[in-house]
Amino acid sequence: MTDLVLAIETSCDETAAAVVQGRAILSNVIASQADLHAVYGGVVPEVAARHHLTTVNAVVDEALDRAGVGLAQVDRIAVTRRPGLIGALLVGVATAKALAYAARKDLVMADHLHGHVAACWLDPVALDPPFVSLTASGGHTRLDLVEDYAHPVLLGQTLDDAAGEAIDKGARLLGIPYPGGPGLEALAGQGDATAFDFPVGLRSRGPDDLDFSFAGVKTALLYATRELGDDGVADRRADLAASYQEAIVRPLADRLMRAADAAGVPAVSIGGGVAANGRLRALVQEGAERRGLRVAIPDRTLCTDNAAMIAAAAHFTPAIAWPEFVGEDAMATAPPGGIAA
Amino acid sequence: MTTFALDTATPDPALALVGPDGLLAEAWLGRTPGGGRRVLESAHHLLAMAGTPVDAVDEVVVGVGPGGFTGIRIGIATALGLGQALGIPVHGASTLEALALGAAVARRSSDELVAPVIDARRRQVFAAVYAVEGEGYLHEVVAPAAWDPDDLARALEGHAPVVMAGDGADLVPLCAGCRRAAPGALDRVRAADLVARVRAGGPLPVAPQYLRLPDAEENRLRREREAAAT
Numbered sequence A: 001m002t003d004l005v006l007a008i009e010t011s012c013d014e015t016a017a018a019v020v021q022g023r024a025i026l027s028n029v030i031a032s033q034a035d036l037h038a039v040y041g042g043v044v045p046e047v048a049a050r051h052h053l054t055t056v057n058a059v060v061d062e063a064l065d066r067a068g069v070g071l072a073q074v075d076r077i078a079v080t081r082r083p084g085l086i087g088a089l090l091v092g093v094a095t096a097k098a099l100a101y102a103a104r105k106d107l108v109m110a111d112h113l114h115g116h117v118a119a120c121w122l123d124p125v126a127l128d129p130p131f132v133s134l135t136a137s138g139g140h141t142r143l144d145l146v147e148d149y150a151h152p153v154l155l156g157q158t159l160d161d162a163a164g165e166a167i168d169k170g171a172r173l174l175g176i177p178y179p180g181g182p183g184l185e186a187l188a189g190q191g192d193a194t195a196f197d198f199p200v201g202l203r204s205r206g207p208d209d210l211d212f213s214f215a216g217v218k219t220a221l222l223y224a225t226r227e228l229g230d231d232g233v234a235d236r237r238a239d240l241a242a243s244y245q246e247a248i249v250r251p252l253a254d255r256l257m258r259a260a261d262a263a264g265v266p267a268v269s270i271g272g273g274v275a276a277n278g279r280l281r282a283l284v285q286e287g288a289e290r291r292g293l294r295v296a297i298p299d300r301t302l303c304t305d306n307a308a309m310i311a312a313a314a315h316f317t318p319a320i321a322w323p324e325f326v327g328e329d330a331m332a333t334a335p336p337g338g339i340a341a
Numbered sequence B: 001m002t003t004f005a006l007d008t009a010t011p012d013p014a015l016a017l018v019g020p021d022g023l024l025a026e027a028w029l030g031r032t033p034g035g036g037r038r039v040l041e042s043a044h045h046l047l048a049m050a051g052t053p054v055d056a057v058d059e060v061v062v063g064v065g066p067g068g069f070t071g072i073r074i075g076i077a078t079a080l081g082l083g084q085a086l087g088i089p090v091h092g093a094s095t096l097e098a099l100a101l102g103a104a105v106a107r108r109s110s111d112e113l114v115a116p117v118i119d120a121r122r123r124q125v126f127a128a129v130y131a132v133e134g135e136g137y138l139h140e141v142v143a144p145a146a147w148d149p150d151d152l153a154r155a156l157e158g159h160a161p162v163v164m165a166g167d168g169a170d171l172v173p174l175c176a177g178c179r180r181a182a183p184g185a186l187d188r189v190r191a192a193d194l195v196a197r198v199r200a201g202g203p204l205p206v207a208p209q210y211l212r213l214p215d216a217e218e219n220r221l222r223r224e225r226e227a228a229a230t
């Protein structure tokens, strides 16, 4: 077997490992900590780091087992080096470095955001460039032009909150437990998206503007709930949820289409945790069909944080030869522009 | 049996390579921020210096704390990664016990107890009290815990004579019958002492000794207690 990559991802609250060969995912194991963090109403970095450490070796074993390969057969090991919670990243990086050092494998220090974009390279989506990619999650909201998987080019990003962050905060205002995404979507499904006129998350600085802003929507929801009072909110929760969700996902879809038009590409893709939202998936599908664009919407497992996408990013990131990687380190933040291969 | 040992719980991370006939090589990363993020790089140099390829290591011993949370995790993740890839056992050892073994040379008599003290930040220290019996053997008199320095000083008074060592010893007020070991080498962990401790007393589980809850959990429990009280 050739081009066999073992990838590890621990940047936030999923402990993940995957074995990928070329575009084929042989295993993709994800141990979610969401239940652990639910009692705090959000991800607690120290809790996440503690849990990654107790889980990561078993998750790696499981990924190798399910793929039916031993570590000796692996060609390269890949790990998320940034961006993310530093304490969480360090567990994955220390583990991957030690594994690669002891097994005498080359190491790829991959970028998490690159992973979200590169997820579309994997089977069965197997999207070939050029295309415009939307990544929307709890930590990031960005558009990239992908003419080459190795070097996505940033077109626009959020100027304040990430889309997923706005969804979680809105869900909390409506009394939906963390993580708020699935609960908000379910509630929105029973409501009228036109009931409330929330400012959509567009900060219009002209037709070429491809940035996002979600702070205003969140504030608008806060004022609406204050005005309605507890009883009023209880009566209209579904309408509030539907209108709020629409104010977040519609601009995501609209800007993705606008970016595709401007770039003149034949395809678009979406990724990140918010790409699991059914309303966003429908709007993107609809908008793309109208324009005759191909749409790549990976399986939900490949949209939310996972290690198969890190293996995909690793395919387009130079490996560091054994043992030169021993001094490599994790980083909390991404460089300007975001993705660096 | 060739044992690789590491401890990254304190601000002065330590490494050692111990062969069947004793110490082969040892090193410290030096006072370094970042909880031993350079530990694998240093390990590579140590192994090269000793002429021991990583594949020749038979077991790993790692300090499980207490100390800096990030440092403890980097050490354990590194140890477990090496163990997993090489298919060799990984054993835990107490950072405080290793510190106590090293500081025992500062005792004025064999019945003087040893209190290793690690700076836990936020005006707290991690400490314990041991009767050191030599060659890796010791007896726990006061179990490891996070202390307010004043409380620790009062507790130590009941166990005098006691000698303190470690980077947190300066934070603890001196009590009657207590003193601090001369600073320097006695204030840092020797990784070879982790191995001595495992060989004499048996290994600990490879699980961090945090001795403190995450802040968010502390706050959540406090809110729960307050809610129950009203």
Ligand SMILES: [Zn+2]
Residues within 6 Å of the ligand: A112, A116, A137, A272, A273, A304, A305
């Ligand atoms: Zn992500």
